[in-house]
Amino acid sequence: MYPMKSMKQDLEFFFTHRTVPNILEDLSLSNTATCTATETTATTSTATSKDVDALDIFTFSGLSNEDLADLGVAPLSPTAYPTSPTPPTYSIIFDNLDFYMQTHHQSISHTNKSIHWINHMCVIDRVNSLQMNEHKPANTLSSYDIGQSLPGPDTQDSLRIEYIVLGSRILTHYLEAFKTLSSVVVHHIPHKFSEEMARPSTDYPLGLLLKDETQTADLVDVLQHFQREYVPRCPNGLHKILVGGDRLTEGNCRNAQLMFAEGVSEEERLEGLVFKFEDWHAIRNLFEIYHHIFFKEASAKDHSTLLANMNLLRSVTLR
Structure with missing residues (x-):
């Protein structure tokens, strides 16, 4: 040597x-x-x-x-391996599809039919939820101080700015003297995800399910289908997805999920599904409340109601 x-x-x-x-x-x-x-x-x-x-x-x-x-040898730079893009997150939206099928010639075996199906689709989240923090709260509920939830000076300043924006929209929309300033009004309060939320929604139809959501057995089959086909399986467990519908659908789904609370696994307990109600149903319910208040026949003598204006304009055909 x-x-x-x-x-x-x-x-x-x-x-x-x-x-x-x-x-x-x-x-x-x-x-x-x-x-x-x-x-x-x-x-x-x-x-x-x-x-x-x-x-x-x-x-x-x-x-x-x-x-x-x-030694005069240049160290090799670490190899940059290609990374796959983060998979998108999504929600499942479904609602009932009801229609009545009338027959021209009725018989004992051929009668009118009331069809109740389910239409569902997938809506891609504009903001990927995989980047959100999933850690548990730092403090337990027993040690939490309610004073931390009360609005402080910073929160009050933010609310004041937002109220100014909302007030400027109302003034320029309803008052003729301020309509000339409508072009300089802030129509969208900027936030962290303003750019993402300005994009149009991306949805994919998933077809019809020949099930009736008003029937408990059919609704259970639908939820098990969602759990089995649409909930992602991750190394650390199931990745929960949002499932939306009207308020009646949400309540029925929660009750069906509680029936499987004694299941052995997460899939049997349907824990991959998180139910919510859609906003457009809330707006529709609000319109129904307005219609119920302003379209009362007893309100014909009350000024500014719909029936009072109809009587004033003699527009009885609007009914």
Whole structure:
């Protein structure tokens, strides 16, 4: 073995006085010697570093960046492996599809039919929920201070700014004197996800389910279908998805989910589904309330009601 004064000198001597066949032969011997030394260490535990072939010292993987710089060798940059895009998150929206099928010639076996099906679709979330923090709260409910939920000075300032924006919209929309300022009014309060929420919704129809959501057995089949087909399975468990419908559908789904609370697994308990009601149903309910208040027949004598205006304009055909 050659005398070793420094790592740099040994490497220069090795690569200067060895040919490629000799290097390959020495590397082969080095691998054999390493395997033999490993087996001997496992049985006797008496092997020392001098028993290992000297070529093990000259592996570049064991050199630091400073050693490589002394040798004039540039360190290799880590390989940037391609990364797959983050999968989108989505919600499942479904509602009942009811229609009445009349027959031209009725018989005992051929009568009118009342059809009740379910139409469902997938709506992609504009903001991916996978980037949201899923950690548990820092404090328990018993140690929580209700004062932390009360609006402080910062919250009051934010509310004041938002009320100013809302008030400016109302003034420029309903008062003729302020309509000239409608072009400078803030019509959208900016927030963190303003750009994402300005994009149109992306939805995919998933077809019809020949089930009646008013029947408990059919609704259970539908929820089990959602759990089995649409809930993602992750290494750390199920990734929950939102399932939306009207308020009656939401209540029925929650009751059906409670019936399976004693299930063995998460899938049997339908824990991958989180139910919610859709906003357009709330707006429709609000319109029904307005219609019920202002379209009362007893309100014909009350000014500014719908029936009073109809009587004033003699527009009785609007009914």
